[in-house]
Amino acid sequence: MCHPPHDQQTKTSSAANNHNKTSKRRTTASLKPARKIRTKRRKPKYLSLNLKLSPQKNPQSSNRKTKMAIRKQQQLNLFPLHPENQVEDNRDMHEDNNVVASFLFDAATDSTTTLDGLLSSTTTTSDESPLSPPSLTYAYREEGDSNNGLVRTAMRCKERDASEERWVSYSEVVEKKIKEEEANSCVDDDDVGAGAWCAKQVRGQERTLALKLDYQEILNAWSDKGPLYVDGESPQTVPDLHDDNVRSNYLIIMSVFLLAQVGGVGSLWRVPEMASDGGDFKVNEQVGGKEGWKREHREASVLRYKEKRQTRLFSKRIRYEVRKLNAEKRPRMKGRFVKRSSEV
């Protein structure tokens, strides 16, 4: 259950208690100097939307204001700004995380790779199936052989040498590809469109092609596929990952989120072509052209996305206002509901 932000009063009171205890200890051990005041703030342990919630609540003091501001900076950016609205603040995060992202997605060296394959395959090695999509595990096995190596690699991101840059901008690759194809007089204008996996074309070049995700493209592609949340269904509804269509869409969402977190928005994958029925994603080597995304459709999608983004709400969603009212009226003891007295 997702609760609203904790009551500040509770926090302050418990903090006050702690301080009392501390001061007591200090008096007994007065010879020792008091601890220095912390200068750094801890990072949030878990992903929290708390600061996205109810931002308009009246702060009770400027102290609290600054506290909240500091904490806000620490929150993960669950819904990062659209690339065009990004500001410089993100730069540091990108610098820190791009290495992780590059390593995560560097696995995609085969043109047959799909997001599905990339995310679901965890044990494949090049020995087992040379034709199967390269797995994330395989990516790490370039350097190690642990099954959970990828995770460790991600965690170890700080240890990686910054000079070990493997991140290849998709646009660069596409440009190269287009130039090559233009040189061969067989270029298709729209080939830059969503979802071209062009590892084949660049294989053999100096660098291994990294699987890239075009963040904007994915969001645009998703914008006309309905909300991320399943409105009107019970909150217990979870994606049926046995359903190929659902799984594909779900994986895309997760990819967007993951990329937003670890890779920023600077350089991202291109999304595979989405079928017209909104269901499956297909890797189509003949993407673009007349069968691919039509310009008008894409513009409309972008518009829809922008509109949705403008009107996005971060407040807690109350499904049943009546229950809220009832709960508010319900008697409590130390925050817990208690039985109503019979006289009422």
Next chain:
DNA sequence: GAGCTTTAGAAGACCACATATTTCA
């Protein structure tokens, strides 16, 4: 740098009960 203590804050548990949903006759 390892190992310990302290601090602070996120997350989750807890409660009663009205309402929603499902099942069955």
Next chain:
DNA sequence: TATGAAATATGTGGTCTTCTAAAGC
């Protein structure tokens, strides 16, 4: 097939506890 009763599931908010990352020693 329609209806109603019974059974079951769900959601709601304030406070407290637990857990744990980070800082300090």
